[in-house]
Amino acid sequence: MTTDDLAGPGTGPVPAVRTTSEVLNAALPDEVARELYLSVLREGGRIRTADVDARDAVALERLVELGLLVPQVLDASYSAVDPRGVADRIGAGVRSMGARLMAEAERLPELMGDLTRAYDAAPCRNDRPAGVRYLTDMEEIRHEIERFSQEYRNEGLTAQPGGARPVALLPDSFDRARRYLERGGSMRTLYEPAARLDGPTVDYAAEVTRLGCVVRVLAVPFKRMLIFDRLVAVIPAAADGSSAAVVEDPATVAFLVDVFEQQWQQAEGVNWAALSAGSAESASPAQDQVGRLLAQGLTQRAIASRLGLSERTVAAHIARLREMYDAETLFQLGWQMRGARTGEPGA
Incomplete structure (x- = not known):
């Protein structure tokens, strides 16, 4: 069982929508158009068509499209318009779009209702026994860990005995940890002191620490465990890590949390960034x-x-x-x- 998979997979791609920022950017003049508008103002707020440089043709078209310049057909010129009126018009459109999006957001639980009911009815949820259950397949173990990291998003506690983490797993582990932390979760991890002696592990710890994870080292022996939101724990069920026990009994999970917290207080903080950078102090x-x-x-x-x-x-x-x-x-x-x-x- 590997516990570097605490963060689980990402939430998957969100259907593309036009964000408020994208709408605003589309409704605002770019730098070239802005400069042309300012130059028109410097000329008294009017510019003749003949005086517009060919290189500014696209910018001119953009300003007319936005309503910041209005063409005057009689004298073949353009007049600058007060941007406040344009801003009010764009703002009204954005507010209208926001109201529509809010209404659609309220309907999402209803639209996903059939999938939610199917998920709740799946055997993996209704048929699992209370207390402790055992997993003997590595793919199943990984699946459960990933599922827990999605369902229990607030806090992850991990104890990782051993020194170097498996190098092949570190890139995926970092990506999952990044997504978990970006969703607002917190992570605390215990390593053995030997982890400080492995370059890839040190680099990994430095990166996840930068993202908000806290990684300490504990010099006394400890057991491997993962705890999600203090509600469910995953611990080894065999010495070789080939099977795992999923613990959901509240009293047992509370005991494991207490063990972790005691170990955390004994553990030593590490300047992983300095180790990774190879500073003189940690050469x-x-x-x-x-x-x-x-x-x-x-x-x-x-x-x-x-x-x-x-x-x-x-x-x-x-x-x-x-x-x-x-x-x-x-x-x-x-x-x-x-x-x-x-x-x-x-x-």
Whole structure:
């Protein structure tokens, strides 16, 4: 089961309608027409047909169409008209259009009534048992997650153990998250500290954070879960993630929400934008995390366990840090790094 699909799919294309902005843009002169109108005003509000540059023919036609210039047949000229009258006429048309659209909007539930009744009568809604139900097909799991993200649009809580997110899923995950957030939903996500060491995951977290999602890292073990609007939760039903349990029992969901909130309070905020940008402070995320934990007094094995890395990888990072700090022993390295972080002299 992948929980990067929290946001679900988009709502689909909306039938094309002419928006108010499009109507206004169509009713307003473009820049060339505006400049021609202003030049007519500078000439006293009248311009002879013979004095109109051939390059302004389209702009002239546009001004006449809008009613900002009125042709005078007797002396072959054009007279400027007060824009206020034109604005009143256009405004009346827009207001009329708005009233018609509002009336049509009121009819939408009625027009979609047969589809709504069919959806409510579908077996996936009426036949599902209360409490907990199990999904064993990956496509079905994905379908349910996407459906929940459409029906429960206010809040998404996700706990994502593991380090790097699957690279192939990140573009679709970002697009779904973007649509979920743009619909007004809020998202909070927990990652393990090892996520800070994977470039694509860091870039993804930086992008969704920019959109409004909040992503923290939690250094203690936690379980995978998705919670939608504090009403329904999806959790693994097998260790390998091949099946999932959909929890709709209010008491159980409330318990899972409480667990998430406690973990959220323990979690650490991350400047994902800085990590993604590769700032000097975070030039080497893996090395920086190893050094931070080493300065806290953790052993090589404890650091490997905390970050989800092999001891060999941690040993390689420590070796590079010893070179940087010219430390002969691990104790001396930790002491010197602690001094570098606190501003106090090292050993």
